[in-house]
Amino acid sequence: MGEEIRYKQVIFSNYVKTSVKESDLSLRTSKIQLKIPCGCDGVVLVKNLYLSIDPFILALMKNQELDLPSFTLDSKLCMPGMTAYVGFFKFCSPKKGETVYVSAASGAVGQLVGQFAKIAGCYVVGSAGNKEKSAFALMKVDLLKNKFRFDEAFNYKEEQDYNAALKRYFPDGIDIYFDNVGGKMLEAVLNSMRLNGRVALCGMISQYNSLEQPEGVHNLINALVKRVRMEGFFTSDHYHLYPKFLEMVVPLIKEEKITYVEDIAEGIESAPGALFGLYSGRNVGKLLVVVARE
């Protein structure tokens, strides 16, 4: 007979319609016996120490007809790093001297894409921000330039006109756009793309939350006229590249040529708040919840 323990759960109570609300998630305390059922040889009990909080979770919480895969075990293993690696090197086909724009650049994936772009010899600009103009947004922009060594960075919330902002940072246009946000920013980028540009569709965080109807992109004719390749990808389709990823990244980490910022919330009770914060840009870097320290 195993030990009976009390534990806390975050319950997914309602399908999300537009924005995730507190009432869509609830906290519950339950009891469980830490016992492996009889006849289950070779089975182990697993204790989760961390939860990964990712923008994509909201898409899974909506009752909509999208062919979304379930989470797999793999998607807790270095996902942001592999996403940055696969998305940038496989889907953006970077060449030395090209211009790269990364949105949501202070996030888990974006911060690495920018560093990979610098290693590939590109000029890279990142945007970040949060719902309010704040010292916090300033800190994110500062982090992009001074910690992650982006060539330029800006707070997109301070820009009235995305087209003008992009013209300022990319007077000769953008070769590569690593898109983490979709919507109006994607539309503006298409106006600034250069001939034979590439857009990796990695995330559309601006479209997951807050909108009854997703924003329309009205200028896809630019993709035609400028011969732009736009491609969506899921990291889980490319795990055969994992050894190559490690081969590249491990020495770079050891030599401190790439760096990383994590944003850690304490206790499973903080998971709903961490998720709400993610959609209003309150995190910096990879967002985690510590469930237990050991």
Place this chain on the structure above:
Amino acid sequence: MGEEIRYKQVIFSNYVKTSVKESDLSLRTSKIQLKIPCGCDGVVLVKNLYLSIDPFILALMKNQELDLPSFTLDSKLCMPGMTAYVGFFKFCSPKKGETVYVSAASGAVGQLVGQFAKIAGCYVVGSAGNKEKSAFALMKVDLLKNKFRFDEAFNYKEEQDYNAALKRYFPDGIDIYFDNVGGKMLEAVLNSMRLNGRVALCGMISQYNSLEQPEGVHNLINALVKRVRMEGFFTSDHYHLYPKFLEMVVPLIKEEKITYVEDIAEGIESAPGALFGLYSGRNVGKLLVVVARE
């Protein structure tokens, strides 16, 4: 001293705002001396026998900031055939057994894409139509099925709901979309795309005319979730493939394995009308104007 002749010109009088209007073009009769200027050895006088009327002309008639190339001499040499070849084989990467949808399928490019798709062992459905439900639209649909051997064809003007129409013809989804129209049809197709689908952005005829503001595509998240590759292309970038194109197409024409329909208007006076007709779907196949018979 060369012979002085009277000749007719179609003059491009005004930049087009939304739809092309009769007042945007005018007919003029002028005089010219058929004489090569002195000192110009090796120069020849050229007499045009045919004009090519293409959907893309309207984009060149609008005073908008798009990086559009000027027409080149090459773009009167087999352009629709090369466009179908390059767009389908290079940008759609077809595999035997895949499902292919072609919009504006009775046009100069579409009719060939459908036939190439059948040769590649694909299931192919085309849509055509014109502004009014008419016997003419019926004739186009009939042509697609019975002359060009598409598996299915439909008049998009008779469909209230493009999503429902595509579900009917592609119950298991679309692998390849050869897009000649853009706008709302592209949006509907994205809902029906299969995993790892490909969209060749060849034309956006629905967006060139009649619209103050281009239609928005609101569901690009499908391109992300379904890992779809969307890519714009210009045939003129791929003329190095011309020998390969001929190698494939010439035997197919000789063996009557591919066929072709042209829509020929008589006399340069008919050029403006032919252009107006193109945007209301009044042509079938490659639209030409005969300027002179010899």
